[in-house]
Amino acid sequence: MPTIPPRAEGPVGPVGPADLPDDLVDGLVAVLDLVRRGVARTRPEVVRASGLGRSVVAGRVARLLELGVLDEHGTAPSSGGRAPRELALRHDAGVVLVAPLGASRLTVGVTDLAGTLLASLDEPASIADGPGPVLDRVDELFARLLDGLAAERGPVPVWGVGVGLPGPVEFLSGRPNRPPIMPGWDDADVRARLSERWDAPTWVDNDVNLMALGEVVARRHARQGRAPLGDRPDQPEDMLFVKVGTGIGAGLVARGRLLRGAHGCAGDIGHVEAPGGADVVCRCGNTGCLEAVAGGAALVRRAAEMAADGTSPALARLAAAAPGGLGVEEVVRAAQEGDRTSVEMVQASGHLVGQVLATLVNFFDPGLLVLGGRLGAGSDLLLASVRQGVYQRSLPLATRDLRVESAAAGDDPGLAGAAAMVLDELFGREQLRRWLPQGSPSGRRATAA
Amino acid sequence: MPTIPPRAEGPVGPVGPADLPDDLVDGLVAVLDLVRRGVARTRPEVVRASGLGRSVVAGRVARLLELGVLDEHGTAPSSGGRAPRELALRHDAGVVLVAPLGASRLTVGVTDLAGTLLASLDEPASIADGPGPVLDRVDELFARLLDGLAAERGPVPVWGVGVGLPGPVEFLSGRPNRPPIMPGWDDADVRARLSERWDAPTWVDNDVNLMALGEVVARRHARQGRAPLGDRPDQPEDMLFVKVGTGIGAGLVARGRLLRGAHGCAGDIGHVEAPGGADVVCRCGNTGCLEAVAGGAALVRRAAEMAADGTSPALARLAAAAPGGLGVEEVVRAAQEGDRTSVEMVQASGHLVGQVLATLVNFFDPGLLVLGGRLGAGSDLLLASVRQGVYQRSLPLATRDLRVESAAAGDDPGLAGAAAMVLDELFGREQLRRWLPQGSPSGRRATAA
CATH class of the missing domain: 1.10.10.10 (Winged helix-like DNA-binding domain superfamily/Winged helix DNA-binding domain)
Incomplete structure (x- = not known):
């Protein structure tokens, strides 16, 4: 137990x-x-x-x-x-339980009160199974992590729980709001469910906000040469973090703090109108959404067609070799290897994302624009295209010393970000x-x- | 003296x-x-x-x-x-001098340390005359205001000076940065010029930020039933203030404070790309800017053509009656009077502004979106078109209780806003x-x- x-x-x-x-x-x-x-x-x-x-x-x-x-x-x-x-x-007076949940992967971890990761577990899981089965599984894995810790050092109290979800979350209530890829989760009381089970205050936010927090922690760590996860920034920072993965979203950091907006959904840029994509239907029901035109899922769909109809032998080869079929990683790799079709797709995606980001850079005037996610952090080609779009349309003052970089955070910025969220709230x-x-x-x- | x-x-x-x-x-x-x-x-x-x-x-x-x-x-x-x-x-220990300068009008005022306006002066003036002549004139008018005060109550020390400019300003240095309609002002040390003359700390910001601050003050005033200009908000507020006048710009308020961004130019949305305006050349040199397609100057230019070629007899009549020729006010009035050409122009402008604002609402998630400026605050037709655009493309969570309203601040929100800026910094x-x-x-x- x-x-x-x-x-x-x-x-x-x-x-x-x-x-x-x-x-x-x-x-x-x-x-x-x-x-x-x-x-x-x-x-x-x-x-x-x-x-x-x-x-x-x-x-x-x-x-x-x-x-x-x-x-x-x-x-x-x-x-x-x-x-x-x-x-x-x-x-070491207590621990924090964190669960940054993805669309198709479930990651859980336990950190100490400084945010240092003590243990984590990871397995495939579909968020579309709904809150009941998914959160039951999270509880089982949390229990397993705590059992492991208890065997080492005796029972440890849980001070807080942090959850990340791949969709819009109302931060104050801790409930998802009409999340497009999470059937059954709309308005689910995720906070109550976990805070009752673990008898600890619980905070829930969307995955991109947690990635942005994780990025702040990682960059502070790199600057200071130590790892104060969940620590507060030393000075104000204005960062725009953009995840380009299967979907597209952003996290806003102003004066070193996450800006969540009036309803906790600031940064939801996946469904803004992309220039020239009027005929593409999005999973949200609207047409021409940025994510539907330039997101990883759209690229993979187009790549599968190109592999099937013989346009791209390189993609066909990678599709045959990948156990789960074509994914974002395969498209990124094909582009890196010089496959012309893939290069063009990634560049077109970066160009569209860059056009939308140019508007947001003019509007938000960040000092730092970070690209994360499997496509955003994984492809120099995408980074270059986004840079081009941003510099072309943004004001001289806004881009004078704007840095556009890939994410510095490691493989799972969501774990560090979820711990940072909990510790900032807890203290x-x-x-x-x-x-x-x-x-x-x-x-x-x-x-x- | x-x-x-x-x-x-x-x-x-x-x-x-x-x-x-x-x-x-x-x-x-x-x-x-x-x-x-x-x-x-x-x-x-x-x-x-x-x-x-x-x-x-x-x-x-x-x-x-x-x-x-x-x-x-x-x-x-x-x-x-x-x-x-x-x-x-x-x-009453001192006064604050404020000068919200417009493209074609010069307004100066003097307030006490609570932000209450004691006196103001106003005259036509072209910002394009350059910083030398314009700021000399501002100094003369400041001196006249102080002389008037001194005659009433004896000499009063100047504690601070606040200036608003119709272009991008780097807030930390107090210098305009490549302002498109202000020839000769690029990198001018406006702060040093005024702080030396008046021997008082000086702050400079763009006009739209000051309008946004003035709006915060006016709304707090309306809520409290009293007028604490320059006061701090009682609770966090997330507001997006958008000026639609000759040009177009925005001011961002998060947790009750103005967000100026990393370079002090947050909110510069006049030169973001407008959907479908690729062939219109903007005064900034780029093409397809929102302001060039949907701003007041663009409307007035088109209205003048319609008046000249006989398309709109209503506009021709108003043009003949207006001493300075057609302006934004005349177009707004013609639309209010039902002139079909003007109604269509204002609606098209509102639709474009609404499309851009839909992206920004998704991104920033404000609780309140306020339209100001002569076109923004003056036309219910524009407000309705903007509303439609925003609700059509924004996420359900972001628009659940989003209010889209006309500006509550009076005729010159810049005076109140400039005083608020100075007092917030001063204290x-x-x-x-x-x-x-x-x-x-x-x-x-x-x-x-």
């Missing part, structure tokens, strides 16, 4: 979340952030880094220790006088506000013991 | 801006915000609203009094014990950080006296 931890979102006492002043909570978040980011490791360092008085810092640190999110141990090097105790995030204002009257999971355990 | 106030951005002492900890400055901004917004009027109210300790509040208030941005006077009603002194923003982190070592203008005056 997996560890069943104490409730993380129990009934709230007489002092409800709404009664706690923002400034108090923000003060705690600020101190916690300094320690989480490794900027300050002792009370004197927090005093120096924050400019707050010693007694204010002592009070806030005491509150965070009491809440069970910080820990103190050992002593740090002293600059004279009594050596100060070292403060640290209690990164952010709303969750601390809930914990303050009652303690965090480990704080309550400590009190109960 | 106008009042020449003490330096607002003098040489900084040994403790430079970069050495001041963020947390200290943020703490002051938080307390100042509570008083500016009218949430707290006494120290005990600040304690209650912020959750901070009494001594922390006392320290921060003392610092703000010393800086000269807050004032205390009289006594507030007591809840027992000694009646607390009432705190207030020193809104924000960066400016307080500069003031802390040396005092604000009135704080320094108080010390020198």
Whole structure:
């Protein structure tokens, strides 16, 4: 049996979340952030880094220790006088369960409270099986991961759960909204389903937002030479992350934070009108959608025709050799090998994506445009075509030092992104506000013991 | 002679801006915000609203009094014990000079530190005369406004200057960047020019961003039933403001704050590609730009042809009656009066704008889409066509409760917006950080006296 931890979102006492002043909570978040980011490791360092008085810092640190999110141990090097105790995030006080679900693949993982991946599992699965079977399977795999951990180090409480879905999600409610490729999922209460099973606060977002968060983490990691998954950026960043895979979507990062929009569906660019694609019917029912004309699924369909009718012997050869038939990978490989048909298809796709992105670059003015997804991150040819389209139509000021790059995140940016989402929420204002009257999971355990 | 106030951005002492900890400055901004917004009027109210300790509040208030941005006077009603002194923003301690400049009109104003307009002047002027003549004229009008004020109430120090320009502006440097309709202005150091003349910190932004800020202020005002110009929003708001006038541009508001992008040119949608306008040459040199096909200037040009060749007798009549010839107003009026040619032109323009906005709504997911500008705010016909385009192509989740409305701000949202920009910056982190070592203008005056 997996560890069943104490409730993380129990009934709230007489002092409800709404009664706690923002400034108090923000003060705690600020101190916690300094320690989480490794900027300050002792009370004197927090005093120096924050400019707050010693007694204010002592009070806030005491509150965070009491809440069970910080820990103190050992002593740090002293600059004279009594050596100060070292403060640290209690990164092993609990774990986070993450499940970035794809259209045809199910990935689950478990991370510590710093976002470091402890274990993961991966298997083929169809999201179209519906929420019941898919989430049952997620639960089984979560349990298996926790059993493995428990065998190693004893039971560990689950502090939070993060789920990614391949379709529009209303972030505040944690429910998918009319997702085109997820029959049976419309308005499913994914959050309630998982938060009840794991007795932990749960957040749900679309896969592209999580990939964008994962990209932010990976780029910060590369800059700092260490891996603070789920950490907060050091400075504002304006990034537009675009996934070009089977489908097409975007994630918006402004001032280092994900912008989810008024309904949590910002970045849904797969179904905007593509120039000149008026006669193509999309899976969403509309015609001429960018995804239907330039997405990986469209390319694979056209590639299969070219392989079948003899137009492209290279694609026919790759189709015969691939166990599951032609996929995005095969089209990318054929283009890399110089197959003229494939090169033209990928370039045409990049040109269309670039035209739409030129509009979005003018509108959003990002400093960095990142292409991810199997087609976006996998093909230099696509990157070049997109670049061309963007530079051709965007304003000089917007493109003056705009970088257009492939994704830096590794094979599964969704795992890192899901952990980052959970940890940002868990150590952010709303969750601390809930914990303050009652303690965090480990704080309550400590009190109960 | 106008009042020449003490330096607002003098040489900084040994403790430079970069050495001041963020947390200290943020703490002051938080307390100042509570008083500016009218949430707290006494120290005990600040304690209650912020959750901070009494001594922390006392320290921060003392610092703000010393800086000269807050004032205390009289006594507030007591809840027992000694009646607390009432705190207030020193809104009459100085003034803000604002100049939202249009392509063919020059407007200047002076507001107090709460953003209330004290006086304004307005005259025809061509921005194409270049920065020298235009800014000289702005200085003359500023001086006239200050002379008028000085005659009434004695000399008043200028705390800040805000300028709006009808073209792309790099917000951080305060310089226009290749503005298409502003010959001679490219890279002009507008900030230095005005901050030296008026010895006050100066901010420059494009006209549409200032209109968007003015709209935020007007809507907050309407909600609260009072007019806190330059105030900060009470809650996050996601608004897309689109100006359809001679040109076309947008302002993005996320979580109640203006998003300016990595280069300060977010919202530049006038030169994105319009569907089906490939053969129209734009003033920017590119072809098929939205503005060239659907903007007011394009409509007026087409309307003049229709008036001349007898296609539209209504337009010919209005052209003959208008002193300056046909303008956007005449086309809007002809459409309102049922002139078929004008109705069709306005509808076609609205349809194109709506198609582009559908993409941006999917991408940005605003809760509110506001149409401003002489064509955008003036024509219900245009509003209806834009609405149709947006609802037709946007995702169900994004449009579920999206409001598409005309601008609520009055005749000159640029004045209110420019004041809001200056006050947000003046009472924000960066400016307080500069003031802390040396005092604000009135704080320094108080010390020198």
